[in-house]
Amino acid sequence: MARFGTKKAVKTWVRRLGPPDIAVLAWIARNNGRYGAPGDRPPQQPLSELEAKLFLSDERTVCLVAFVENDPVGFLYANELYRRHGDLSHLCLYEIAVAEEYRGSGVGRQLFDALGAHAHQRGISHGFAITHVSNRDAMELFSKVGGHRGADDDVVFAFRF
Numbered sequence: 001m002a003r004f005g006t007k008k009a010v011k012t013w014v015r016r017l018g019p020p021d022i023a024v025l026a027w028i029a030r031n032n033g034r035y036g037a038p039g040d041r042p043p044q045q046p047l048s049e050l051e052a053k054l055f056l057s058d059e060r061t062v063c064l065v066a067f068v069e070n071d072p073v074g075f076l077y078a079n080e081l082y083r084r085h086g087d088l089s090h091l092c093l094y095e096i097a098v099a100e101e102y103r104g105s106g107v108g109r110q111l112f113d114a115l116g117a118h119a120h121q122r123g124i125s126h127g128f129a130i131t132h133v134s135n136r137d138a139m140e141l142f143s144k145v146g147g148h149r150g151a152d153d154d155v156v157f158a159f160r161f
């Protein structure tokens with residue numbers, strides 16, 4: 001396996017998905033395993049057509065995809081959250097993932113930079129992402145793009161409603 005960061009640069013372009021991109025969103029869900037550690041990410045059931053339209057047309061939800069030609073090699077999505085004070089809007093980077101064979105080629109950074117441009121366009125100056133200390137790739141990416149780790153005892157609770 002190539003050492004991290006020694007892979008050749010690839011020509012990647014990033015764009016925001018919109019309502020006509022239901023098939024791209026569904027493809028990413030079905031091929032979920034491509035974007036995680038082996039065995040770690042089972043294929044996912046795509047949203048229904050109606051749900052996908054809602055997801056893709058919501059102005060406060062942004063889904064950015066990195067393509068090599070027409071191959072979606074990485075993606076992220078983020079949600080604009082409203083807060084009760086200070087700046088109204090904040091960005092929650094909910095998920096970012098790059099196909100294993102394209103990692104270490106700058107795709108993650110490119111996606112993150114595109115998110116930054118989107119945030120500027122929306123007048124948003126702050127955001128956050130949640131990850132695990134054991135996820136070295138994510139820890140590296142988030143600190144390289146200027147993320148600041150505020151506390152070392154943060155815990156995430158998951159709920160079922």
Ligand SMILES: CC(C)(COP(=O)(O)OP(=O)(O)OC[C@H]1O[C@@H](n2cnc3c(N)ncnc32)[C@H](O)[C@@H]1OP(=O)(O)O)[C@@H](O)C(=O)NCCC(=O)NCCS
Nearest residue numbers: 096097098103104105106107108109131137138140141144
């Ligand atoms: C996290 C992830 C999106 C990073 O994507 P990537 O395309 O490999 O990242 P990049 O190549 O753009 O690297 C961005 C920076 O992080 C650094 N980096 C990322 N992973 C690294 C690693 N394992 N070791 C050392 N540095 C690393 C790079 O050196 C680069 O720094 P630079 O721009 O200063 O050179 C990717 O590893 C991934 O999809 N992992 C599985 C899904 C996941 O865990 N997502 C995060 C969930 S919170």
